Amino acid sequence: xxxxxxxxxxxxxxxxxxxxxxxxxxxxxxxxxxxxxxxxxxxxxxxxxxxxxxxxxxxxxxxxxxxxxxxxxxxxxxxxxxxxxxxxxxxxxxxxxxxxxxxxxxxxxxxxxxxxxxxxxxxxxxxxxxxxxxxxxxxxxxxx
Numbered sequence: 001x002x003x004x005x006x007x008x009x010x011x012x013x014x015x016x017x018x019x020x021x022x023x024x025x026x027x028x029x030x031x032x033x034x035x036x037x038x039x040x041x042x043x044x045x046x047x048x049x050x051x052x053x054x055x056x057x058x059x060x061x062x063x064x065x066x067x068x069x070x071x072x073x074x075x076x077x078x079x080x081x082x083x084x085x086x087x088x089x090x091x092x093x094x095x096x097x098x099x100x101x102x103x104x105x106x107x108x109x110x111x112x113x114x115x116x117x118x119x120x121x122x123x124x125x126x127x128x129x130x131x132x133x134x135x136x137x138x139x140x141x142x143x144x
Contacts, residue, residue, distance in 0.1 A: 008058075008068040009086070012078075013137050016057040016071035022136050023069055025113050026088060029059040078138050087144040091128070100129045103143045107131050110143075 013019045024030060031041070038044040045053050055073045060066075090106045091099040100122070107117050114136040123129045131143040 006067070008070050010070045010072060011139060012074040013071050013139070014073065014077065015054075015137070016073050017054060019135065019137055019139075020057040020059045020069065020071045022113060022115075023071075024059045026110060026115075026135075026141075027059075027066070027069075028062070029066070029069065030062045032058060032060045082140045085139070086141040087130075088141060089144050091130075091144060095128060096123065099123075103129060103131050106143050107133065 011019060020031070034041045034044045038047070048055075056071060058068055058070045060068050088106075091102050094102055100120075104120070107115075107120075110133060111117055116134040116138075118132040118134060118140075121127070121130050121132065133141055133143060135141060
């Protein structure tokens, strides 16, 4: 039997730091300390060759439970639907109108941060409500 492995989730994006800071706000994550030998991220960034400055950024769960999120700059934009997306679990254990109210409140908070509300999928006989959204660079995620 193999052991559970740690993992990180990597996002391709245009502006790594901007997208990372957005996800810090969504998930309650934090920016980790700069690499050893640097007092600030700005100091680290200025030490890099100009062509690689700002090419990546990361954020972490301050409790150490959730995966690290890594954001890397790529030259191309998103052209098709994501094959993998995050479900941000804000309505766990809630049903009906109570669940929908919590999802809608979180949707409004994230729209104010620059997210896009794609649609609201209302509960039916098989599924509870959820809200598909896009982050500030168009990456899909769901409020669930």
